[in-house]
Amino acid sequence: MTAPLRRWSTPVVAVLAALAVFAGPLPASAAPTPPKPSGHDAQPTLLNDVIETKNREFVKAQAALRKSEKRQLELQQEFKRVQRELDALAPQVNEIAAQSYRTGRIGAVSMLLGAQTPDSFVQRAGALDELNMVNAKQLAEVNAVKARVEQAKLALDTEVRAQQRLTNDLNRDRVAAEKALDLVGGNGLTGGLVNATSPVAKIAPGRTGDGDWRPESCSENDPTTSGCVTPRTLHMYKEVKRAGFTRFVGCHRSGGPYEHPKGRACDWSLQNSGFSPWHNTDTRKYGNNLTAFLVRNADRLGIYYVIWNRQIWFPATGWKSYSGPSNHTDHVHVSLL
Template sequence: MTRSRRQRFSLALTLLTAVSMLVGGAAVAAGPASATPSPPTTLGDEGGNPLLRDVLESTGRGYAAASVAVENARKRQAAYADELRQIEAQLDQLAPEVGEVAVSAYRIGRIGPLSALLGSASPDDFMDRAEGLDLIAQRDNSKLRRLHEARNRASRAKAAADAAVADEQRQLSVMAAQKEAAERALSLVGGAATEGFVNASSPVAAPAPRNRDGSLPAQSCNRDDPTTVGCLTPRALHALTETRRLGFDRYVSCYRAGGPFEHPKGRACDFSAQPGGFGGNATDGDKTYGNNLAAFLVRNADRLGILYVIWYRQIWFPATGWKAYSSAKGDPSSDHTNHVHLSLL
């Protein structure tokens, strides 16, 4: 190969290498900018005090059960009060009729019926009078029996109403004790009352199924989690479905293996405030999205069976409302400034 040909070959090789580097570099640089970001599947350690979570779970369940019991006691009171009104109206109707029986008994006296029979002019007249007296006795006994039964029903209804009132007071005491326990636990992570996130125009979710007495059934993690390869309880899946249906459809991750809290039990979901997954602190529109989501969950807490909600250094608990919430690490995951955490009963 002549010198000139070697020079031209070397120049071509250099140009080819340069072009390859430029093309390859451009492809690498363009790849992340054009590809959809892959959100993480977990948040890692979200922080929080294990004792706090345990207390909130136990007090939350106790508070919810007592709240249902109070509502049932008040329904029973209303039913018994209505029954008493009906019985009292019946007693008012019976009073004049019973009064007539009393007046008749006073006027005729014990000798009255006997005198009426002895004064019969004939055997047939005697039988007619006897039958008439028997009908009068049956009528009078029926009126007296109805009065007696009505009074007994009134007494039973009043006793049942009093028992319902006593049950309500007991359950209210339970709720107060659970609230106090939650307040003490929350004092470990700030605990000061906040205005929180409330929006009266938040959409209304369809209620989760309940038992006949209004309580929430115990459930296991036996439904496929559409956000992971794990499982959810039916109630958690319902909450997730309703939240997405009503417009909060950004990235969500629910089931997470390991740990002592609700994620491995299929009773918790983390809703990212950013469209592409969990990032840094949410700001501007992303924070507004999180605010609206937190407000939606709180408004529908009873319908969905929510245990607590955490968002942007604040925690909502049914017994306490919104409270300040801080964690040991202070990062976006621990402080919940990049996602709304939902735990369900």
């Protein structure tokens, strides 16, 4: 259900209080299939799906690598066997080579011319030819097998190197995906229900040459109330809307400390009107994806901190458990520098 429109009066915690770590249970995921996000023609890839796909590819690559290594071992053994056969022929090969060296082609001719009769000439010629054929056949067979094994071994060496490169690439992809998931709060915060990528925001105004952000006054009309916001907050508001997050939002709020009265904070509801805690996949994923967009673009937007679903994120510290007046399960809070 959607709660009636109420004044978003939850104060934002101070920095020191926000950094305090209090462990608290996270709500569990509910409905199975979220609807397509507004402004998108197709369901975006969830980061959890990317990690699963990379790990499946990694497992297949490992199996292929083990298969290649096993086949390479078999071929190495076959190569050794053929090498032993070749070594066994070495005496005969050496004898043939020595004879050829001693007699050359003239020796063979002399042997034939030394025949006393035509019949003995034919017999000697036949014997010499048969010997040459036997020797040539044996050597050719051994050399052919040896060549095939060497070629197969070379091919498998190449395959193993390719598989190792693939394994290294998949490891890097898996680590990168895990880091990306950690950046947006990990499985504990998102339950895996967060898009693998976010649109890139335009850089906010007020960035100095050394990377700092110039102080800004509350000089712009707040599009969500009758109050004011800083130019940087207004830029963030427009970029979040441009990224497709169009549900209810409130920024300026009078009274109290922290960033709302200064026009440097906004509360992004999960509902089209009013505030109500996330209660299904749609509302939880909306909060996750909005948070992911803010965190991934924090350096471009000049973000101070983000609070969502009992967790708080600072650029300097990452995600920490949050305990405050509001557990922020009904909206995403963002403060600007």
